[in-house]
Amino acid sequence: MDSIHTSTVVFVFFGVVVTMCIVGLLVQRMRHRRKHKALINSKERYLWALESSTDGLWDWDIPSDTVFYSERLREILGVPLEECPCPMAAFRSRIHPEDSGAVWTAIERHLSERIPFTVEYRLQTKSGTYVWVLTRGQAIWDPAGNAVRMSGWMQDITDSKRAEVNLQTALSEIKELKEKLEAERAYLQDEIKSVYNHENIIGQSDEINYVLYKVEQIAATDTTVLVLGETGTGKELVARAVHNLSRRKDRALVKINCATLPPALIESELFGHEKGAFTGAHAKQLGRFEIADGATLFMDEIGELPLELQPKLLRVIQDGEFERLGSSQQSKST
Known part of the structure; x- marks a missing residue:
């Protein structure tokens, strides 16, 4: 039991x-x-x-050295699905050569200092064009302190960058126009002190009448005029008469006496200079040709100019092109 x-x-x-x-x-x-x-x-x-998400996401597997693109990032770059993931070298080859150094410096600094990085740069799309992107990344480290992964997001900022460039261009153009207007204003202030006009040429001789007839003929054209005469015969009066009868009469008559210019400053006075072009050039300065763009430039005693400057003078007279001292950029004067 x-x-x-x-x-x-x-x-x-x-x-x-x-x-x-x-x-x-x-x-x-x-x-x-x-x-x-x-x-x-x-x-x-x-x-x-x-x-x-409107931003592209990326993930870099560091041990295998491959980069994964999200669908949005593939859309931004125009990369097909079969090309993902791709080696990091392929991704780096898309970075614009001018930006590559800065991007990789930011990544290496992040890996050493462990501070999240944010950088703007240009990436090449599948079509060969470049887009501006803003990227932020963050790495992941293993217990041994080795970076094993890095992930982040990427935003297409091409439109905002284009607007920024357009704004900078517009500001630069406004600055140049302001400088030109200020320089022209200085000349106009001198004009107020001594007003001349066609009526200041007094004479009844056939020679004077012929000169005035040629003045009226020439004033209607945009051309270079050579006025010959001894000192004190009224070359400036003739030049002013041509200006006052021309389409440029509402702009200044910019005058320069070539005989009074120091030899070392002649080229700078005529064509202008950039900041630092020579000792004492502490700021950018517009030359007389640039100030007179769209106006009239009267060069008195032009025969006193040094021979070595004549090729540059001939170029600006013929083609309307010149370069400021210290600049390789072409400037125009019409």
């Missing part, structure tokens, strides 16, 4: 243990299913966020 009782107790105990194990397994499976479902939901939310 005791033996039967003992067996019954053991059997009952064993059944309870089995039941508890089954219940435990069921509970564990339910928890696993919940975690799996939560993981799927999290992954779906991540993929949804990835697809709906």
Whole structure:
């Protein structure tokens, strides 16, 4: 009887243990299913966020040296899916040569100092054109301190960069126009002090009448005029008469006496100079040809100019082109 009782107790105990194990397994499976479902939901939310993002995402697996592009980044660069992931070398080859050094310096500094980096640079698209991008990245290090991954986002800022360049160009043009107007204003102030006009040429001789006839003929054209005469015969009056009858009469008559210019400053006075072009050139200065662009330039005593300057003078007279001292950029004067 005791033996039967003992067996019954053991059997009952064993059944309870089995039941508890089954219940435990069921509970564990339910928890696993919940975690799996939560993981799927999290992954779906991540993929949804990835697809709906207006920024491109990238991920660099450093040990394998491969870079993953998100769909948006592939869209920005025009890269097909079959070309992703790609080696880091292929990604670097897309960076504009002028920006490559700065980008890689920022990445290397981040790897050494562990400070998230943000950098603007140009990337080449599949079509060969460049887009401006703003990139921010963050690396991940293993317990040994080795960088194993770097991820970040990339935003297309081409439109804002283009607007910035256009703004800078407009500001530069406004600055040049302001400088030209200020220089012309200085000449106009001198004009106010001594007003001349066609009526100041007094004479009834055939020679004077012929000169005035030629003045009226020439004034209607945009051409270079050579006025010959001894000192004191009124060459400036003739030049002013041509100016006052021309289409440029509302602009200044810019005058320069070539005989009074110091030899070392003649070229600078005529063509202008950039800041630092020579000792004492502390600021950019417009030359007389640039100030007189669209106006009239009267060069008195032109025969006093040095011979070595004549080729440059001939070029600006014939082609309307010159270069400021210290500049390789062509300037125009008409």
